[in-house]
Amino acid sequence: MKFLSKTGMVAVSAASLLMLTGCVSSNATATDPSAAAGDPIIFGVVMAETGFMSPFDTPALNTMKMTVADINAAGGIDGSPIELKIIDTGSDLKRYAPAAEEVVAAGAKVVIVTCDYDVASPAALVAESNSLLNIAPCIGDPIYGPQGGLKLGFSMGNGTPGESSIMAEFAFDKGWKNAVFLTDTSIKYTQNQCAIAQKRFTQLGGTVVGTYNYVQGDKIAETVSQISAGTAPDVIFNCGYAAGGAQVAKDIRDGGIRTPIVSGFGMDGTYWLAAVPTLADYYVVTYSSVAGDDPDPRVNALSAAYATAYGAAPSVGSFITGTSTIDAIIAAHKAAGSWDGPALAKAFLAFSNTDLVVGPTTFTNDLHINVERPQRVLQVIDGKLVFQEERAPQKVVFVD
Amino acid sequence: MIPLLQSLVDAVSAGAIYALAALGIGLVFGIMRLANLAHGEIITGSAYTLIFLWEFSWPLALIASAVVGVVIALAMNFAVFHWLRAQSPATLLIASFGLSILFQRLYDAAFGTNVRTAPVGSGLSQSIAMGGIRINILSVITIVLGVVLLIAVHLFLTRTSIGLQVKAASSDFRMARILGVRSGFVIAITFAISGLLAAAVAFALTTQSGAVGPTFGVQATLFGLVGAVLGGLSKLSGAVVGGFAVGVVLSLFTSWLPPWANDFRTALVYVFVIIALVVAPNGLLAGRSKKDRT
Numbered sequence: 001m002k003f004l005s006k007t008g009m010v011a012v013s014a015a016s017l018l019m020l021t022g023c024v025s026s027n028a029t030a031t032d033p034s035a036a037a038g039d040p041i042i043f044g045v046v047m048a049e050t051g052f053m054s055p056f057d058t059p060a061l062n063t064m065k066m067t068v069a070d071i072n073a074a075g076g077i078d079g080s081p082i083e084l085k086i087i088d089t090g091s092d093l094k095r096y097a098p099a100a101e102e103v104v105a106a107g108a109k110v111v112i113v114t115c116d117y118d119v120a121s122p123a124a125l126v127a128e129s130n131s132l133l134n135i136a137p138c139i140g141d142p143i144y145g146p147q148g149g150l151k152l153g154f155s156m157g158n159g160t161p162g163e164s165s166i167m168a169e170f171a172f173d174k175g176w177k178n179a180v181f182l183t184d185t186s187i188k189y190t191q192n193q194c195a196i197a198q199k200r201f202t203q204l205g206g207t208v209v210g211t212y213n214y215v216q217g218d219k220i221a222e223t224v225s226q227i228s229a230g231t232a233p234d235v236i237f238n239c240g241y242a243a244g245g246a247q248v249a250k251d252i253r254d255g256g257i258r259t260p261i262v263s264g265f266g267m268d269g270t271y272w273l274a275a276v277p278t279l280a281d282y283y284v285v286t287y288s289s290v291a292g293d294d295p296d297p298r299v300n301a302l303s304a305a306y307a308t309a310y311g312a313a314p315s316v317g318s319f320i321t322g323t324s325t326i327d328a329i330i331a332a333h334k335a336a337g338s339w340d341g342p343a344l345a346k347a348f349l350a351f352s353n354t355d356l357v358v359g360p361t362t363f364t365n366d367l368h369i370n371v372e373r374p375q376r377v378l379q380v381i382d383g384k385l386v387f388q389e390e391r392a393p394q395k396v397v398f399v400d
Numbered sequence: 401m402i403p404l405l406q407s408l409v410d411a412v413s414a415g416a417i418y419a420l421a422a423l424g425i426g427l428v429f430g431i432m433r434l435a436n437l438a439h440g441e442i443i444t445g446s447a448y449t450l451i452f453l454w455e456f457s458w459p460l461a462l463i464a465s466a467v468v469g470v471v472i473a474l475a476m477n478f479a480v481f482h483w484l485r486a487q488s489p490a491t492l493l494i495a496s497f498g499l500s501i502l503f504q505r506l507y508d509a510a511f512g513t514n515v516r517t518a519p520v521g522s523g524l525s526q527s528i529a530m531g532g533i534r535i536n537i538l539s540v541i542t543i544v545l546g547v548v549l550l551i552a553v554h555l556f557l558t559r560t561s562i563g564l565q566v567k568a569a570s571s572d573f574r575m576a577r578i579l580g581v582r583s584g585f586v587i588a589i590t591f592a593i594s595g596l597l598a599a600a601v602a603f604a605l606t607t608q609s610g611a612v613g614p615t616f617g618v619q620a621t622l623f624g625l626v627g628a629v630l631g632g633l634s635k636l637s638g639a640v641v642g643g644f645a646v647g648v649v650l651s652l653f654t655s656w657l658p659p660w661a662n663d664f665r666t667a668l669v670y671v672f673v674i675i676a677l678v679v680a681p682n683g684l685l686a687g688r689s690k691k692d693r694t
Contacts (some may be wrong), residue, residue: 054513091513185663213663216568217619219608222654223412225406228534243515250610254525255534274517275610315514369547 038080042271044103044111045084046123046284050206056115059314060137060246063322066309093119100126109339110135110329116140118188126154131271131341137321140189152345156321156328156358158287160189163264163341163395167377172204175236180210180227182248184240193264194239195399206265209233216244225242235260241266250276268316273383282380288316289376289387298357324358406533408654413539415647416546421624423550424597425545429633430570431590434492435625438476441503442595443617445472446602451518456537464660466599473595477588507614535588542604549600550640552603566590632675632683641685
């Protein structure tokens, strides 16, 4: 199923750039009533524009606004504009269920939720109980779907099993055979990330010479001493997210350890790099490169449009998931011919290597998230994240 | 296995930061009976100043950071605590908690949720190897800074007229007022010094991390406060020793606990503190007399 060609998407984005500024200045909606005569079609958005989830949610949310503006400028859906009813949860877990109930009461046809399963699930469950399709732009945990009791829940994100397998395979292919694993235990995503990467690394023949845990805010001078006193690793896996993960990177380098470090999406973004100005040999596996050097021209065009609309390039590579979320919903609606949740979910399950800007997208009855997409390996060079290679997992392993 | 000496070096480094935080908290508590939970937000304000100005001019950043620390501390006093002086310590504690949350939201609104970064004192955060032991330059500076500031505060309290007034008020606030000590002035001076001490902590922490977010100062304040209670809030030296002890114990737990127990290291530090307080309810180095504030 292919619903927007690459050139078509770029053309639509470019044509509507001028109107973006006006649209993104409005938090509550991204509707252009003049573009379509029908009643607005409401997409409920229960995400974090503030709080600890906002670095991950905001870029995807912004591209959702851009894409909706493009679609509305082109006439909307069958003459009706899309309205994003956005509620900023402030990353507060208690606010997700009431916020979801509010957008449902407002007539939302689908509910779009924040980028972490632990945080998003209360909102997703409200959507499920109202038979509404619920989409997470960039959740990585495969539990978002049937495993988590969400029959109508899908994530447009790259699943942690694929991301973590790529981390391990990239390191092993580099010739790094001995590894230390540093796990931020504050969220399930990073715990699974290191568990899967460790499993895949040992499958490949690598040796684990140390495993250590930390939580956000920890300084790890003691762990650095322990690493220094043990078998010298060829690579360190830092399964964390900024800012805590950045502190870990800094402590490692400040402690005199120059070993290459590999991280996943949690450490994407350049906003933390100034804290470690001499950082080198640091690799990040993520969705895309925001710096204009991504191998997919659609990504570079979207990043440039984002910079025009918001005054700066997106902070993380997952920004593309916002556009893909809207595109996927519309494609499913066209296939289903209605906004009925189960019908839309059935249309989602028909996706098979569907070409979206986030990558080829397939959903199955068991897995409502993609684990086999190719991802980008970026390297920190001179304080910037520079594209190194595109890499799909050779073998996807799951956490035990 | 990690060498014992390396572990001790790491522990002393960790302890020095919390000792500095405890010094600022203990000073205010001595006068106001206020366990100022918003001390962390003074640290955060100074830290943001360092981040924003460091690459422009580091001397200016250091000076401005200290000024901001003092200004925020004084603003907290004049806007809130000044009006609550006659209230109970519990009321003051809750007010400081509210201030802490308020400042975090203000920082969030002003500077965003993402951390702001700059290579503050990046040369100082490097380590040097001596006899197989890795010594972090910043740790040495933090320890020296802590000792110097402790001595400076001690000299201020014992060798200057204003300091003697502060000390008198700290010992018996009611009697000091009767004898003519200007209570408002003394409290303001105390908050100003706590602001300076917060700026010192901000420098150490910002050099360590290079990144500042809205809740930057919370952890140091929490451990500093716990340490100050452990050592005895009624005595400055007790607060400092307590803060140092908490940092040392946390570091030693991190180094030496087996992997299955290491995730519980912070909880175990609190167990250690609880046991210590059961044995010495007023703190390990507390004076015997109970002091009241009016």
